[in-house]
Amino acid sequence: MGTLSERILGAPAGEYVDRKVDRAYVHDGTGVLTLEAWKNMGSKGLCDPSRLSVIFDHIVPANNSTTATLQHELREFAKSSFLHFSDIGEGICHQCMSEGVVLPGEVVVGADSHSCTTGAFGAFATGVGATDMAAIWLTGETWFRVPESIGIHLDGNLSDAAEAKDIALTYVSRLGMDGGTYKSLEFTGDGIRRLRMDDRLVICNLAVETGAKAGMFYADSITTDYLARYGQSAEPQVQEPCSYVQEMAIDLADVVPLVAVPPRVDTVKPVRDLAGLPVDQVFVGTCTNGRYSDLARFARAVKGNRVAIRTIVIPASRHVLREAAKTGVLTDIIEAGCTIGTPGCGPCLGAHMGVLGEGEVCLSTANRNFKNRMGTGGEIYIASVATAAATALEGEITEPGVP
Amino acid sequence: MRGAGHAVNLGVDIDTDVIIAGRYLRTKDRSIWAAHVFEDFDPALAPRLSGAVIVAGRNFGCGSSREQAAIALKEAGVVAVVAPSFARIFFRNAINIGLPLIEADLSCRDDTIVRFDLESGWVETGGKRSPVRPLSPRMLDILRAGGLVEYWKVKR
Numbered sequence: 001m002g003t004l005s006e007r008i009l010g011a012p013a014g015e016y017v018d019r020k021v022d023r024a025y026v027h028d029g030t031g032v033l034t035l036e037a038w039k040n041m042g043s044k045g046l047c048d049p050s051r052l053s054v055i056f057d058h059i060v061p062a063n064n065s066t067t068a069t070l071q072h073e074l075r076e077f078a079k080s081s082f083l084h085f086s087d088i089g090e091g092i093c094h095q096c097m098s099e100g101v102v103l104p105g106e107v108v109v110g111a112d113s114h115s116c117t118t119g120a121f122g123a124f125a126t127g128v129g130a131t132d133m134a135a136i137w138l139t140g141e142t143w144f145r146v147p148e149s150i151g152i153h154l155d156g157n158l159s160d161a162a163e164a165k166d167i168a169l170t171y172v173s174r175l176g177m178d179g180g181t182y183k184s185l186e187f188t189g190d191g192i193r194r195l196r197m198d199d200r201l202v203i204c205n206l207a208v209e210t211g212a213k214a215g216m217f218y219a220d221s222i223t224t225d226y227l228a229r230y231g232q233s234a235e236p237q238v239q240e241p242c243s244y245v246q247e248m249a250i251d252l253a254d255v256v257p258l259v260a261v262p263p264r265v266d267t268v269k270p271v272r273d274l275a276g277l278p279v280d281q282v283f284v285g286t287c288t289n290g291r292y293s294d295l296a297r298f299a300r301a302v303k304g305n306r307v308a309i310r311t312i313v314i315p316a317s318r319h320v321l322r323e324a325a326k327t328g329v330l331t332d333i334i335e336a337g338c339t340i341g342t343p344g345c346g347p348c349l350g351a352h353m354g355v356l357g358e359g360e361v362c363l364s365t366a367n368r369n370f371k372n373r374m375g376t377g378g379e380i381y382i383a384s385v386a387t388a389a390a391t392a393l394e395g396e397i398t399e400p401g402v403p
Numbered sequence: 404m405r406g407a408g409h410a411v412n413l414g415v416d417i418d419t420d421v422i423i424a425g426r427y428l429r430t431k432d433r434s435i436w437a438a439h440v441f442e443d444f445d446p447a448l449a450p451r452l453s454g455a456v457i458v459a460g461r462n463f464g465c466g467s468s469r470e471q472a473a474i475a476l477k478e479a480g481v482v483a484v485v486a487p488s489f490a491r492i493f494f495r496n497a498i499n500i501g502l503p504l505i506e507a508d509l510s511c512r513d514d515t516i517v518r519f520d521l522e523s524g525w526v527e528t529g530g531k532r533s534p535v536r537p538l539s540p541r542m543l544d545i546l547r548a549g550g551l552v553e554y555w556k557v558k559r
Contacts, residue, residue, distance in 0.1 A: 070429055
């Protein structure tokens with residue numbers, strides 16, 4: 001009995017527990033400080049390196065020699081330490097962990113705030129900082145306060161113009177940027193049976209934008225079928241009676257294409273209310289919306305046309321890029337005039353590959369639109385892939401049509 | 404775990420991108436983070452942080468897991484941060500690097516003196532004491548050690 005968080009962590013909400021971590025990962029950003037903190041803890045040992053991953057995704061390839069030097073040190077350590085190492089171009093850490101690595105019921109900790117993404121598999125997945133991760137390298141475990149859970153019930157059918165991103169923006173706007181703080185979000189209801197894994201990953205990815213510790217779906221046949229394609233076998237999880245501190249119902253039929261207006265992810269408006277707003281750059285990608293299904297959706301919308309403004313498309317992983325190349329999706333995107341980047345985070349965090357200039361406006365499929373995040377003086381509007389495609393073709397914020 | 408400092412008031416939902424921008428993360432030189440703390444938010448803020456207790460609105464430290472945000476505040480001389488709630492990764496990060504966080508609803512003018520005692524569980528300004536949501540025993544231990552690195556150094 002209990003919420004999925006309570007069952008996986010093995011204690012009721014509010015208790016503090018020490019738990020073994022099944023998967024722990026860092027990226028090139030947080031890994032540098034993790035390595036330093038781990039060295040300063042005075043140990044040369046890693047507790048079970050087979051559970052640990054270092055995945056380069058934030059600034060790949062390195063943008064300058066300072067970054068390259070830091071990455072070199074971490075790369076050399078990773079290669080010599082028997083942990084899993086993914087070098088530049090393998091993909092965004094959360095996506096790599098979503099490609100047949102994370103399994104239902106696992107405790108997963110990433111040194112990145114969007115580590116809540118793989119809760120989509122029915123895992124307890126959450127983010128920490130570098131020093132917490134260093135202690136996990138050392139001991140193989142960490143402490144948690146078992147979170148209370150908010151039940152978000154999704155019912156009905158999503159319209160063709162709306163997508164998982166619009167569901168995510170709906171609950172983020174209703175909860176607000178701190179409505180989920182210290183809590184876990186559990187997504188249930190009849191509507192989830194029509195959401196593919198890619199959709200569930202989008203929905204869990206934005207959990208942290210409400211302050212939540214985790215966002216979770218119960219594993220079902222959609223989960224196990226997905227994992228089977230990666231050669232993994234897993235059992236579905238059956239929901240048990242449990243108590244939520246708060247509940248929310250979303251009728252998917254009511255969800256329309258939405259935009260989060262800068263500088264807050266919870267300030268959400270229908271796309272049609274912002275139609276006509278001039279845009280300088282469109283960015284499609286990230287741990288939110290850089291999967292194969294996203295690229296395929298984008299390609300369908302732009303195929304045979306030319307984008308009106310600079311448009312950057314970055315696959316979330318090498319696997320996604322390979323699929324897009326194999327099926328012709330990549331060619332459609334290139335022929336529409338878009339620029340393709342190395343699999344990774346791209347310009348989302350404002351480091352490279354599409355940083356904004358003063359006064360510029362970007363419509364992005366990412367998850368954050370904080371002030372100056374993608375460049376000083378730039379503004380970020382957050383939306384779905386379909387909205388990004390319609391906007392790229394028109395050069396101004398445009399409501400997507402029914403595909 | 405006692406301390407005191409002059410109040411510097413900030414609003415709600417202060418995110419880690421505004422505390423330290425992404426373009427300054429690729430270094431191990433902590434003085435760089437202190438030098439650029441809150442740069443895009445309010446360039447006049449950094450010089451006021453030495454010896455300060457930040458008194459902020461709810462959800463302080465939301466967004467990215469970058470530990471550099473907590474380190475930047477500490478290196479800039481911030482003594483503690485008081486807020487009604489903190490984003491949870493920032494909460495862990497700050498305690499892990501030895502920066503006290505005080506979960507309390509406080510209102511005071513800039514530059515008034517704020518005192519706190521985390522073991523006894525109070526924060527005080529203008530002669531008025533407010534209760535503090537207690538830290539877990541583990542978090543207090545980590546803070547007492549000076550951070551998680553020192554905590555594990557002693558423990559091993």
